[in-house]
Amino acid sequence: MIRSRLFNTQHYLLLATLLLAAATTSLFAEDSIPLPEIVVLNPVQNLYTEVLFDHEMHQDGYECSLCHHLSEQQDLDSATNCELCHNRDTKNPILVSTPRSCGECHHKDNTSYNDQGKKDRLPKTLWRFHLDTPSLRAAYHLQCLDCHRQDGGPVGCTECHSLSQKGRQLFYVKD
Amino acid sequence: MSNGTTRRAVLKSGLLSSLLALFQKPVATSAHQIEKYSGSCGVLVDLTRCVGCRSCEAACNAENRLPPPQVPFTELSVYEKKPNQHRRRTDETRYTVVNRFEIPGREHPLFKKVQCNHCQEPACLTSCFVNAYTKTPEGAVVYNPEVCVGCRTCMVACPFYIPAFKYSSSFKPQIMKCMFCYETRLQHGKIPACVEACPRDALVFGLREELLQRGRRRIANNPDMYQDHIYGEFEVGGTSWLYLSDIPFDIAGFDTEITHEPILNSVTGFLGLVPMVLTIWPALFTGFHLLSSRKDRQKNEDDTPVTDNSQDEREGK
Numbered sequence: 001m002i003r004s005r006l007f008n009t010q011h012y013l014l015l016a017t018l019l020l021a022a023a024t025t026s027l028f029a030e031d032s033i034p035l036p037e038i039v040v041l042n043p044v045q046n047l048y049t050e051v052l053f054d055h056e057m058h059q060d061g062y063e064c065s066l067c068h069h070l071s072e073q074q075d076l077d078s079a080t081n082c083e084l085c086h087n088r089d090t091k092n093p094i095l096v097s098t099p100r101s102c103g104e105c106h107h108k109d110n111t112s113y114n115d116q117g118k119k120d121r122l123p124k125t126l127w128r129f130h131l132d133t134p135s136l137r138a139a140y141h142l143q144c145l146d147c148h149r150q151d152g153g154p155v156g157c158t159e160c161h162s163l164s165q166k167g168r169q170l171f172y173v174k175d
Numbered sequence: 176m177s178n179g180t181t182r183r184a185v186l187k188s189g190l191l192s193s194l195l196a197l198f199q200k201p202v203a204t205s206a207h208q209i210e211k212y213s214g215s216c217g218v219l220v221d222l223t224r225c226v227g228c229r230s231c232e233a234a235c236n237a238e239n240r241l242p243p244p245q246v247p248f249t250e251l252s253v254y255e256k257k258p259n260q261h262r263r264r265t266d267e268t269r270y271t272v273v274n275r276f277e278i279p280g281r282e283h284p285l286f287k288k289v290q291c292n293h294c295q296e297p298a299c300l301t302s303c304f305v306n307a308y309t310k311t312p313e314g315a316v317v318y319n320p321e322v323c324v325g326c327r328t329c330m331v332a333c334p335f336y337i338p339a340f341k342y343s344s345s346f347k348p349q350i351m352k353c354m355f356c357y358e359t360r361l362q363h364g365k366i367p368a369c370v371e372a373c374p375r376d377a378l379v380f381g382l383r384e385e386l387l388q389r390g391r392r393r394i395a396n397n398p399d400m401y402q403d404h405i406y407g408e409f410e411v412g413g414t415s416w417l418y419l420s421d422i423p424f425d426i427a428g429f430d431t432e433i434t435h436e437p438i439l440n441s442v443t444g445f446l447g448l449v450p451m452v453l454t455i456w457p458a459l460f461t462g463f464h465l466l467s468s469r470k471d472r473q474k475n476e477d478d479t480p481v482t483d484n485s486q487d488e489r490e491g492k
Contacts, residue, residue: 132393137374142224145226
């Protein structure tokens with residue numbers, strides 16, 4: 001008797017959860033968010049010009065989480081170890097923080113001397129986990145190039161961005 | 176001689192102690208326990224990340240005001256290696272080069288950057304008799320051309336064949352090698368030019384101990400991909416530049432037979448003898464000679480009594 005009632009309660013709970021999930025999904029469904037066609041990527045504009053990233057073309061064939069591996073809308077990409085702590089597990093509220101923009105985790109400079117500052121700001125336990133985060137520029141180049149190499153995308157430096165005047169000078173490229 | 180010390184006693188004890196020192200075993204030192212330069216910096220090179228874009232080469236060239244390259248740094252034909260050709264190496268026009276290795280079974284070629292590894296116990300520094308080399312607290316092995324006499328012993332001593340001689344100006348000798356951008360950057364809290372130029376963080380600058388942690392973590396997170404070794408952690412007593420690779424290091428052109436002891440350790444025994452041989456042997460053998468010739472001299476003196484006239488007589492004959 002008691003068992004069956006319990007079962008019923010569970011049933012209701014499950015139904016409620018599913019409804020809630022469905023509501024949330026529809027609220028944040030892909031259609032409701034205006035997705036950009038072209039994204040200008042300019043983490044560091046020094047030797048090369050900015051990249052005009054064709055978001056529309058890439059979103060067709062690939063999972064969003066492949067690049068946006070920690071964004072709120074997407075399932076977490078298990079390729080990084082970030083999701084071990086940065087998940088949406090509400091049981092553990094300390095670890096809920098979910099960064100949205102790439103630059104929140106991947107900093108613009110890869111200068112370790114400045115990382116020393118970051119090291120001072122963070123508690124030692126946290127610093128241990130954030131020891132090896134790629135810089136923003138490296139995050140783009142690692143993500144893009146690895147995928148391009150695998151799937152036959154452009155891999156030459158000047159196929160995605162062209163050399164700036166400073167870059168031409170540094171690489172001794174004649175006009 | 177009021178204090179009871181005689182010359183004979185001093186000589187005797189000196190000789191005895193140096194003889195004892197001869198037969199004593201040198202104190203064993205373990206390179207793995209070197210704790211010198213605890214706050215020193217380094218660079219972690221991840222060969223799995225390098226795509227051979229040559230940005231590091233270009234940045235190094237500009238930073239050190241080296242002569243313009245024969246072909247632009249965007250040119251990838253420099254990686255083509257003819258059968259009997261050596262791989263590109265550091266010389267007086269370049270402190271760093273990237274080489275391509277075609278590895279059978281690997282999806283992409285492997286690119287390996289070469290430069291001074293900035294050893295913890297540099298053989299070049301040890302071999303230099305005018306002290307032209309210095310190991311700075313930051314970890315850089317820097318060189319002072321002002322005192323260099325151009326003997327090129329450092330080039331022979333270096334286990335990685337890095338120091339190059341500026342043959343174009345032999346009368347003003349200069350060794351050309353990577354200085355870790357010490358003068359222009361490291362000293363002022365900036366990271367080396369090549370590291371800053373790397374677009375994929377294949378080069379990462381940091382404290383050496385931290386880099387070792389990073390390297391170990393990358394290996395632990397990806398044990399199937401990485402070789403379970405950080406090249407430079409122990410090699411020749413440890414180097415500031417550390418390498419991670421996904422293919423065995425010997426195939427990637429690394430010397431895996433290299434000693435884990437500082438190069439210095441293999442010569443200290445011999446070099447310790449040199450001052451002794453130079454100072455004690457002449458005195459010792461002169462003593463022996465004097466002792467053995469003393470009898471003859473005495474005999475001669477006994478046989479021919481020296482008189483005032485004897486010299487004149489002999490000359491007269």
